[in-house]
Amino acid sequence: MVKRAKVNKAKINKTKVKKVKVEAPVIEKAQPEALLKCGFVSIIGRPNTGKSTLLNQIVGEKVAIVSPIPQTTRTAIRGILTDERGQIVFVDTPGWHSGRDGLDRFMNKSCQNSIEGVDCVVYVVDTSRAVGPEEEQIAQRLKHVKVPIVMALNKTDLRSKYLHQYLELWETTRQQKLDTMKDFVMIPVSGRSGTQVDKLVDVVFDFLPLGHFFYETDIVSDMSQKQLVSDIIREKLFLLTREELPHSIAVVIDELRPVKGKTTRIRAVIYVERDSQKEIVIGAKGQMLKKVGTMAREELEVLLETKVFIELHVKARKDWRDDHGMLADMGYILEL
Numbered sequence: 083m084v085k086r087a088k089v090n091k092a093k094i095n096k097t098k099v100k101k102v103k104v105e106a107p108v109i110e111k112a113q114p115e116a117l118l119k120c121g122f123v124s125i126i127g128r129p130n131t132g133k134s135t136l137l138n139q140i141v142g143e144k145v146a147i148v149s150p151i152p153q154t155t156r157t158a159i160r161g162i163l164t165d166e167r168g169q170i171v172f173v174d175t176p177g178w179h180s181g182r183d184g185l186d187r188f189m190n191k192s193c194q195n196s197i198e199g200v201d202c203v204v205y206v207v208d209t210s211r212a213v214g215p216e217e218e219q220i221a222q223r224l225k226h227v228k229v230p231i232v233m234a235l236n237k238t239d240l241r242s243k244y245l246h247q248y249l250e251l252w253e254t255t256r257q258q259k260l261d262t263m264k265d266f267v268m269i270p271v272s273g274r275s276g277t278q279v280d281k282l283v284d285v286v287f288d289f290l291p292l293g294h295f296f297y298e299t300d301i302v303s304d305m306s307q308k309q310l311v312s313d314i315i316r317e318k319l320f321l322l323t324r325e326e327l328p329h330s331i332a333v334v335i336d337e338l339r340p341v342k343g344k345t346t347r348i349r350a351v352i353y354v355e356r357d358s359q360k361e362i363v364i365g366a367k368g369q370m371l372k373k374v375g376t377m378a379r380e381e382l383e384v385l386l387e388t389k390v391f392i393e394l395h396v397k398a399r400k401d402w403r404d405d406h407g408m409l410a411d412m413g414y415i416l417e418l
């Protein structure tokens with residue numbers, strides 16, 4: 083479980099960081115006397131539309147990693163917002179995309195699973211980019227969703243050049259005029275600057291039923307320490323490497339243990355698909371790997387509130403994205 087930071091000790095990647103502790107939730111203790119608005123809300127959209135940035139902005143902590151590379155998020159991640167109105171468990175999902183290998187199937191399945199059984203869907207679109215076939219497929223899938231949909235017209239700090247395309251697509255898909263659609267709201271937002279994000283949260287709260295809290299009030303994510311560490315190392319690799327390389331990268335944490343209560347020792351293996359990619363990740367005289375280690379360590383020391391020692395290894399494993407055993411080891415478990 084990831085708790086809300088009591089003191090914001092540092093700013094990393096311009097995002098507030100959180101305090102991490104692994105412990106079982108004690109939900110009864112946190113229950114308010116009256117029923118409040120509580121529910122699960124899935125954040126859906128194609129890759130790179132800003133879903134994770136929006137989640138971090140809503141929760142006020144860095145819960146999900148962010149990068150300019152599409153398909154950064156690989157597993158569904160819960161970010162929890164609790165205030166006097168109630169509790170929303172947001173589920174950030176991998177960008178819905180058209181790839182077909184084992185990892186792609188796992189990511190798309192995570193999206194599909196996360197729209198089933200939720201109370202509301204936040205559909206994030208990037209109106210600075212034209213609509214494409216992936217967007218059409220997502221709209222088709224969301225057409226059948228029975229719960230309210232809030233369409234976040236994201237990145238309004240950029241020019242919303244293609245807004246009309248999104249509106250047309252949605253009307254065509256639902257075969258209905260926007261102003262006659264029930265349980266549907268559109269809100270222009272900027273996840274990056276925070277513009278109108280509070281309005282989006284207001285609308286989501288309005289759609290939720292009354293109920294009990296799911297988590298303690300200071301929990302902001304249910305992510306395990308191992309996943310957090312693996313994702314942060316992967317985020318640094320995504321930020322530092324270019325082109326197609328990020329899609330070939332996976333990070334497996336082999337060791338994560340406290341040493342004398344003052345240091346956390348981490349040993350991670352970075353997998354790539356080819357020997358040539360291994361050389362890029364290591365860099366000339368190991369410079370790239372060193373930079374990744376330093377950036378990850380600096381962030382993790384704040385999050386874990388200990389000194390951190392990171393040992394990074396790089397291995398080439400051809401076709402890991404299609405190897406079920408490897409995918410399971412990496413936490414990308416397929417339940418197809």
Ligand SMILES: Nc1nc2c(ncn2[C@@H]2O[C@H](COP(=O)(O)OP(=O)(O)OP(=O)(O)O)[C@@H](O)[C@H]2O)c(=O)[nH]1
Pocket residue numbers: 127128129130131132133134135136147148149150151152153154155156175176177178236237238239240271272273274275
């Ligand atoms: N200008 C602008 N950029 C944004 C905004 N929100 C996110 N971004 C940028 O868009 C890129 C993708 O952001 P993410 O939050 O990782 O997007 P995502 O939808 O979670 O992406 P995947 O996990 O790959 O599906 C990053 O470079 C963000 O900084 C925004 O409101 N305005």
Ligand SMILES: [Mg+2]
Pocket residue numbers: 133134135146147148154155175176177
């Ligand atoms: Mg994401």
